[in-house]
Amino acid sequence: MPQPQLLIFDCDGVLIDSEVIAAKVQCELMREEGIDLDAADLAQRFAGLTWPAIVERLKEETGHRFSQAFMQRVDDEIDRRLGTEAEEIAGAHEMLDRLEMTRCICSNSSAARLELELDHVGLWDRFRPYVFSAIDIGKAKPEPDIFLHALKVFDVRAENAIVLEDSVHGVAGARAAGCRVVGFTGASHSYPGHADALTEAGAETVISRLADYPAVVEVLGDWQDG
Secondary structure, X not given: OOOOOEEEEOOEXXXXXXXXXXXXXXXXXXXXXXXXXXXHHHHHHHOOOOHHHHHHHHHHHHOOOOOHHHHHHHHHHHHXXXXXXXXXXXXXXXXXXXXXXXXXXXXXXXXXXXXXXXXXXXXXXXXXXXXXXXXXXXXXXXXXXXXXXXXXXXXXXXXXXXXXXXXXXXXXXXXXXOOEEEEEOOOOOOOOOHHHHHHHXXXXXXXXXXXXXXXXXXXXXXXXXX
């Protein structure tokens, strides 16, 4: 049976409760563009995607073209709020205290944003230098590039890595890389049917509390994925 050797964490929505903050900023500023969207719906539909990917989908839905200046303004405001308002997901530090295995972060957020928000909640030093941004690596999730990069860095086979993800896109990318995946539904943007959606995307099991993750990692060491 594959024994876990590497734990890969998504950041936004897994370690930091940031998806709702980003969605609120996006909706607030899009109203100035004449587009009225609900932040909870936006977070549910687009959690895990990059801002350019979200914009592309919204352009297809609405026909509206967003300027580069607008996109940069949204990014800047999200960074500002994450640096002052973001909070860790409950139990993040305690969970990490119980996990001795090698770990890293694989995220679609930029390297600068990851350092900003992780430092704000005191998690940066618990992962650096192994905080990987898909923007620097290759294609963003749901493509597997960032997970494959992490496997290469640590010289670990995919079946020996466990990924903790809150988004369908993240689960799909991790599974495409061959990793085992645990879904997470404990952030503020979680929604009815969230756990089912993660399971359908390929998560072996789903948890809603980070306190449960160390036990799940132990169980997965003896549980062969079918």
